[in-house]
Each structure stands twice: as C-alpha cells, then as structure tokens.
Amino acid sequence: VFNVAGVPIEWEEHYVGTEVDPRTESFLTWESLESVRRNKVGLKGPMATPIGKGHRSLNLTLRKELGLYANVRPCNSLPGYKTRYDDVNLVTIRENTEGEYSGLEHQVVRGVVESLKIITRQASLRVAEYAFHYAKANGRERVSAIHKANIMRKTDGLFLKCCREVAEKYPEITYEEVIIDNCCMTLVKNPGTFDVLVMPNLYGDIISDLCAGLIGGLGLTPSCNIGEGGICLAEAVHGSAPDISGKNLANPTALMLSAVMMLRHLQFNDQADRIHNAILQTIAEGKYRTADLGGKSSTSDYTKAVCDHI
Amino acid sequence: VFNVAGVPIEWEEHYVGTEVDPRTESFLTWESLESVRRNKVGLKGPMATPIGKGHRSLNLTLRKELGLYANVRPCNSLPGYKTRYDDVNLVTIRENTEGEYSGLEHQVVRGVVESLKIITRQASLRVAEYAFHYAKANGRERVSAIHKANIMRKTDGLFLKCCREVAEKYPEITYEEVIIDNCCMTLVKNPGTFDVLVMPNLYGDIISDLCAGLIGGLGLTPSCNIGEGGICLAEAVHGSAPDISGKNLANPTALMLSAVMMLRHLQFNDQADRIHNAILQTIAEGKYRTADLGGKSSTSDYTKAVCDHI
Ligand SMILES: CC(C)[C@H](C(=O)O)[C@@H](O)C(=O)O
Ligand SMILES: CC(C)[C@H](C(=O)O)[C@@H](O)C(=O)O
Numbered sequence: 001v002f003n004v005a006g007v008p009i010e011w012e013e014h015y016v017g018t019e020v021d022p023r024t025e026s027f028l029t030w031e032s033l034e035s036v037r038r039n040k041v042g043l044k045g046p047m048a049t050p051i052g053k054g055h056r057s058l059n060l061t062l063r064k065e066l067g068l069y070a071n072v073r074p075c076n077s078l079p080g081y082k083t084r085y086d087d088v089n090l091v092t093i094r095e096n097t098e099g100e101y102s103g104l105e106h107q108v109v110r111g112v113v114e115s116l117k118i119i120t121r122q123a124s125l126r127v128a129e130y131a132f133h134y135a136k137a138n139g140r141e142r143v144s145a146i147h148k149a150n151i152m153r154k155t156d157g158l159f160l161k162c163c164r165e166v167a168e169k170y171p172e173i174t175y176e177e178v179i180i181d182n183c184c185m186t187l188v189k190n191p192g193t194f195d196v197l198v199m200p201n202l203y204g205d206i207i208s209d210l211c212a213g214l215i216g217g218l219g220l221t222p223s224c225n226i227g228e229g230g231i232c233l234a235e236a237v238h239g240s241a242p243d244i245s246g247k248n249l250a251n252p253t254a255l256m257l258s259a260v261m262m263l264r265h266l267q268f269n270d271q272a273d274r275i276h277n278a279i280l281q282t283i284a285e286g287k288y289r290t291a292d293l294g295g296k297s298s299t300s301d302y303t304k305a306v307c308d309h310i
Numbered sequence: 311v312f313n314v315a316g317v318p319i320e321w322e323e324h325y326v327g328t329e330v331d332p333r334t335e336s337f338l339t340w341e342s343l344e345s346v347r348r349n350k351v352g353l354k355g356p357m358a359t360p361i362g363k364g365h366r367s368l369n370l371t372l373r374k375e376l377g378l379y380a381n382v383r384p385c386n387s388l389p390g391y392k393t394r395y396d397d398v399n400l401v402t403i404r405e406n407t408e409g410e411y412s413g414l415e416h417q418v419v420r421g422v423v424e425s426l427k428i429i430t431r432q433a434s435l436r437v438a439e440y441a442f443h444y445a446k447a448n449g450r451e452r453v454s455a456i457h458k459a460n461i462m463r464k465t466d467g468l469f470l471k472c473c474r475e476v477a478e479k480y481p482e483i484t485y486e487e488v489i490i491d492n493c494c495m496t497l498v499k500n501p502g503t504f505d506v507l508v509m510p511n512l513y514g515d516i517i518s519d520l521c522a523g524l525i526g527g528l529g530l531t532p533s534c535n536i537g538e539g540g541i542c543l544a545e546a547v548h549g550s551a552p553d554i555s556g557k558n559l560a561n562p563t564a565l566m567l568s569a570v571m572m573l574r575h576l577q578f579n580d581q582a583d584r585i586h587n588a589i590l591q592t593i594a595e596g597k598y599r600t601a602d603l604g605g606k607s608s609t610s611d612y613t614k615a616v617c618d619h620i
Contacts, residue, residue: 057460083499084394100427105464111431115465117410121421148512150367154415155425181515185523188498189393202458205491206516213495 004307005271007263012039016047016058026061033065042233043262045255048240060103063096067228069123070130071096071204073237074261075211075221080284081293085214087192092211093134094204095127095159096225101201119155119200124162130226131163131198132170142174143167146183146199146207159200184210212237219251219292222258224265234262248298251290253279256306278309315581315620317573322349326357326368336371343375352543353572355565358550370413373406377538379433380440381406381514383547384571385521385531390594391603395524397502402521403444404514405437405469406535411511429465429510434472440536441473441508442480452484453477456493456509456517469510494520522547529561529602532568534575544572558608561600563589566616588619 003009014032023030027050036042047058062068071094077086104116128145135143145163149156160177167175178186180203186193187207191214197207212221218238225233236254244250256279263272282288288305289295297305313319324342333340337360346352357368372378381404387396414426438455445453455473459466470487477485488496490513496503497517501524507517522531528548535543546564554560566589573582592598598615599605607615 060461100458101461105462107464111468113429113464113468115427115429115462117425117427119423119425148410148515151370151411151512152415152425154417154423158421158423181519184494184516184520185527188520188523189527202461205458206494209491210494210498210520213498217495217499 004310005275007268007271024061024065026056026058028058028061028065033062036066036231036233037229040229040231041262041266042231043255043259044233044235046236046238046240048242060101062233063225066225066231066233068096068225068231068233069228070094070127070226071208071223072130072134072226072261073204073208073211073221073223075208075215077215078220078280078283080280080286081216081220081289083214083216085191088211088214090191090194090211091134091138091140091196092204092208093127093131093196093198094208095123095199095201096204097201098123099155099201117152117155117200117202119158121158121162124159124200125166128163128166128198131196132166132173135173135196136170140173140195142176142195143170144183144194144197145175145177146180146197146203147177148180148203149177150179156200163198180207183207187211187214208237217292218254219290220253220257222254222256222261224258224261232262232265234258234265248300249291250299251292252299252303253283253290274310275306278306281309282306315585317578317581334371334375336366336368338368338371338375343372346376346541346543347539350539350541351572351576352541353565353569354543354545356546356548356550358552370411372543373535376535376541376543378406378535378541378543379538380404380437380536381518381533382440382444382536382571383514383518383521383531383533385518385525387525388530388590388593390590390596391526391530391599393524393526395501398521398524400501400504400521401444401448401450401506402514402518403437403441403506403508404518405433405509405511406514407511408433409465409511427462427465427510427512429468431468431472434469434510435476438473438476438508441506442476442483445483445506446480450483450505452486452505453480454493454504454507455485455487456490456507456513457487458490458513459487460489466510473508490517493517497521497524518547527602528564529600530563530567532564532566532571534568534571542572542575544568544575558610559601560609561602562609562613563593563600584620585616588616591619592616 012035017027017029021029049058074091077088098118100117102116102118107113147156149160212218221237223237236258260272260276282305288297288302322345327337327339331339359368384401387398408428410427412426412428417423457466522528531547533547546568570582570586592615598607598612
C-alpha cells in the first residue's frame with residue numbers, strides 16, 4: 001500500500017474468501033468483519049458474489065452484519081467533465097438494512113409470489129437522525145424525504161412520520177416530502193433544486209444511480225456506509241465490472257473519492273483536501289481520462305496523474 | 311363537446327361523483343365504469359381522490375375494477391421544444407394491477423410495518439404479451455424488462471421468467487433485462503438506447519415520470535390503459551394539479567395526445583395524424599406555449615392554436 005498524501009494510516013488487509021466461512025454463511029470472512037468492527041473504519045473494494053451457489057450477497061451480508069444503517073452518497077457535478085448537467089450538488093442518504101431488501105419472499109400458491117417490504121420505526125428514525133445530523137454538520141439547508149406514501153401508506157407512511165419527528169428537532173433545516181416519481185422527474189429537469197435526500201432502501205438504490213448518471217456515471221460517485229457503534233465503511237457505488245476486470249481500464253475516481261470521505265470521517269481534512277483537489281484538477285485538465293469518460297487512459301496512468309497532482 | 315377533426319364519435323359523459331357510490335366503494339360511479347365496459351374505450355380526465363376520508367383512490371379503483379392491466383406511456387422528444395435531450399423515443403409499459411400497489415399492508419408489532427408486493431404469473435404474462443405485441447405492431451425492435459431480481463429474486467424473478475417465456479415467441483424482437491438502478495442511470499445518460507420497456511407497477515410509475523422529465527414534463531406525456539376484454543382507457547399521466555385548477559393555465563397537450571392514442575386504437579388514423587401534427591406544429595412554432603413550458607399562453611389560446619392547425 002503506497003501513501004502519497006502523507007496520511008498516517010496503518011492498513012489491515014482482508015480479502016473476500018474463496019470458501020464460504022460458516023460463521024458468516026458467506027464468502028466474507030469473519031476476520032474481515034471483526035477488523036471493521038474493531039477499527040470502526042474501512043475502505044472496501046467492489047465485491048462480486050459468486051453466483052449460482054445460493055449464498056448470501058456479500059454486500060447485503062456486510063450491511064446486515066455491521067448494521068450499516070445509512071448509505072451516504074454525495075453527487076456533485078465535476079467542473080471540467082461536461083455532462084448535460086452542471087449544477088448537481090446533492091447527497092442521497094439511503095436506509096440500508098430493511099425495506100424491499102428484507103430478503104423475505106415466498107410463493108403463496110403456484111404462480112403467486114410475494115415479497116415483504118419491512119419498515120421499522122427504529123431504522124427509520126436512525127437514518128433520519130443521520131440525515132439531519134449530516135445536513136447540519138455539512139452546512140446543508142434542506143432535507144427531502146422521498147417516499148410513495150400515497151400508495152404505501154403504512155410503510156412509507158411510518159418512514160415519513162419518523163422523518164417528521166426528527167425534523168422537529170432541526171428547525172434550522174428545511175424539511176420537505178417528495179413522492180418518488182415526482183422526485184425522479186425533478187431530478188432530470190432541475191437537479192439543482194435538491195440538497196440532502198433521505199429515503200428507504202430501494203428508492204435510494206434507484207435514485208443514487210440516477211444521480212450518478214447526471215454527473216457522468218458510477219466511475220465518479222463515492223459512498224460511505226455509517227454503521228452501529230460509529231462504523232464508517234467507505235466504498236465506491238459501482239460494482240466489480242467483471243467485463244473490464246484485470247484490464248487496467250477501470251476508473252478509480254469513485255474509490256479515491258470514497259477514500260476521501262473516509263479521511264474526512266477520520267478528521268484528516270488537510271490530506272482529504274489535497275487528494276480531492278488533485279482528483280478534481282486531473283479531471284478538469286482532461287489530459288488523462290479513463291474510457292468510461294470517453295478517454296483513453298489506463299487506470300494506472302490516470303492514477304499516476306492524480307498522484308502527481310498531490 | 312366540439313369536434314374539429316371530424317371524428318365520428320358520440321360521447322357519453324360521466325362525472326366523478328361527490329358522494330361515495332356503495333357499489334364501487336369510491337367516488338367513481340357505477341355508471342361510469344359500466345360505460346367504459348360497454349364502449350370498451352374512453353378518455354379520462356385527471357381525478358383527485360378527496361383526501362382524509364379513507365376512501366379508495368379513484369385511479370386505483372379504476373385500474374382494479376376495469377382490469378386495466380397494461381399502462382402504455384410513449385415518451386418522445388418534441389422537435390421544437392428543447393430540453394437537455396433530443397433523442398428520446400421510447401415507450402414504457404407498466405403492469406398496472408399488482409406489485410407494490412396491492413394495498414396489502416399491516417403493522418406486525420408496534421413500530422414494525424410491512425407491505426406486500428405481489429407478483430403473479432398471470433398478470434406478468436399478460437403485460438409481457440402486451441409489450442411484445444405492441445413492439446411488433448408498432449415496428450419497434452427491442453423490449454427491455456426492468457427489474458431488481460438480484461434482490462427480489464422470487465417476485466421480480468417470476469416477472470422476468472414470464473417475460474422470457476413471451477420473448478421466445480417473438481424471435482424478431484430483441485429481448486434484454488436491465489436492473490432498475492442501472493436503467494435509470496442509462497436513461498439519464500443515453501435515453502436513445504431504449505425502445506420498449508416493460509416492468510412491474512412501481513418501477514413503471516417511477517420510470518415513466520423520469521422519462522417525462524427528459525422531454526419536458528408531465529404536460530406532454532399521454533398514456534393509455536389496456537384492460538380486460540380489449541378496453542382502452544386513455545388518460546394524461548399527470549394528476550389534477552389543484553394549484554392551477556380553474557385558472558386556464560394547464561397544458562392540455564398530454565390529454566390531447568392521449569386522445570390521439572385513443573383514436574389510433576379506434577383506427578381513426580387519419581384524424582389521429584391530423585391532430586397529432588397540429589400539436590407538433592403548434593409546439594414547434596413556439597408562439598403559443600403554456601407556463602409549464604416557459605410560455606405565457608392560456609390553456610384556451612394554446613388549444614385554439616392547435617385547432618387552427620387542424
Ligand atoms: C449490488 C446491489 C446488491 C446493490 C444494491 O442493490 O444495493 C447496488 O446496486 C448498490 O446500489 O449498492
Ligand atoms: C396518482 C398515483 C396514484 C399514480 C400512481 O402512483 O400510479 C400516478 O403517479 C401515476 O403514475 O399514474
């Protein structure tokens with residue numbers, strides 16, 4: 001592990017196993033979970049769950065086991081990388097443990113299946129708390145709760161009720177509620193109107209990818225998972241992109257920006273700024289760009305350019 | 311009812327009641343449902359469900375009572391009305407009777423609520439059948455099934471299985487499966503890559519609004535509901551917009567284009583073309599535009615301009 005920004009970090013490295021660890025019932029090793037629990041902070045690479053073996057998704061296992069209840073995904077237009085939008089400056093905060101991701105599904109009779117969407121007061125309150133806390137700590141002015149409570153009155157209704165309760169405690173933050181279909185329409189027409197968005201699991205999954213698309217794709221969007229006991233696990237939003245794996249073609253920006261989020265969490269703000277600025281400069285100059293952004297640079301050439309800017 | 315395009319239609323008019331009709335348990339009158347059942351075709355204005363009285367949503371009641379199983383929402387960039395996108399030319403086909411709209415919700419214990427998402431083989435097959443039939447009849451080349459089967463393996467999995475079965479019968483149509491988060495990202499980056507999209511209820515709700523946003527908003531997007539026994543009920547995608555109701559400000563384009571869809575269904579293709587072209591011309595000229603499109607025209611002035619073009 002190399003260190004160009006002078007951050008005093010000692011890394012513990014853990015690999016996804018090739019065998020199922022019976023203690024986690026997944027390819028995630030018990031040691032890797034223990035490491036995050038102990039250090040309370042981590043940087044995670046994309047993981048693909050080996051398919052066809054019926055094992056639990058690695059990402060979902062991680063979220064459940066570590067109680068990663070809030071998934072924070074900032075999304076900002078990058079000066080210098082032109083898309084149709086230049087004024088995106090928002091953060092999606094996604095409930096990360098329940099909702100449509102409960103895993104509770106069954107066949108009622110042949111040809112009739114059902115999935116359970118679970119919303120709890122506890123999980124809704126804690127993600128709402130986190131969203132308002134985040135808004136305040138980051139000088140943001142508005143929190144929009146995204147929902148479909150006109151249809152799912154009880155589940156999304158409970159989610160909204162919890163958001164309203166928390167909103168009361170933050171009179172300095174404007175609170176609004178936006179129906180998800182309308183939210184998506186406004187995001188593509190006028191994303192600049194949004195600030196912090198908080199929402200149940202699936203809506204967060206959908207909207208964070210939509211937002212990534214506005215600024216240029218998943219090569220650019222970092223995230224950070226907030227977990228029980230103050231855990232912060234940073235990761236890129238993108239998956240493991242098996243089609244380009246090993247070809248030195250991937251865009252490392254999302255993972256670098258995730259590392260920046262991790263550094264800010266650790267209060268290494270100077271180092272975070274240096275790395276962040278180096279990334280922004282490299283992208284703005286436009287000389288080194290990976291294929292997803294229409295460029296021809298390899299991962300390593302682009303990374304070297306960023307390091308040179310540090 | 312005036313008739314500038316010379317369409318030989320005799321209208322039956324039905325109003326949403328002010329009292330709950332016990333036979334429908336909603337403000338929809340039994341007569342209005344019977345009228346659509348008998349005529350098998352209708353044009354519906356936006357309806358707002360009176361709130362706070364715990365009555366069933368008018369729109370959902372209509373969909374259920376008439377078995378409106380497929381909601382067809384074409385979305386095309388309009389030459390002359392500039393947005394960030396100029397190559398949108400797609401159709402979303404939404405399952406319209408089940409999924410997350412089952413209405414089955416309950417509190418498990420205090421602070422824990424659940425909603426049931428129901429997917430059936432029957433409803434999935436019939437909407438898939440309709441999507442492929444539509445693609446073929448309209449010279450479209452590709453059907454994309456939108457899903458989240460990596461998480462909801464059983465429900466969305468069943469939906470996909472049904473789509474695959476139907477796809478087999480249409481070897482001339484390309485079939486693909488796209489995960490909803492990825493779909494939304496691609497829609498905002500490159501909507502021109504999509505053709506016909508078929509999907510469960512909630513995804514259709516979200517994606518059709520997103521797509522409307524790409525071309526300028528809900529003032530422009532028509533739809534048509536296909537129901538049991540060959541019913542075709544056309545309606546604008548937008549709601550009743552109570553904030554501008556009665557002010558002569560609404561954009562009637564979506565409803566007009568819905569009427570055009572209805573006419574095509576009735577095989578009045580010449581008349582449909584005349585009205586459609588008149589709308590496109592009026593928008594392209596840009597002299598008369600309603601406020602949602604940045605103009606200053608009243609509903610009636612814009613409508614008169616369209617009629618003049620007919
Ligand atoms: C890979 C998948 C399980 C995951 C999700 O659906 O949450 C991903 O799309 C994400 O957004 O992190
Ligand atoms: C008004 C609402 C119930 C409806 C829906 O959610 O289906 C609307 O958003 C739509 O898309 O037709």
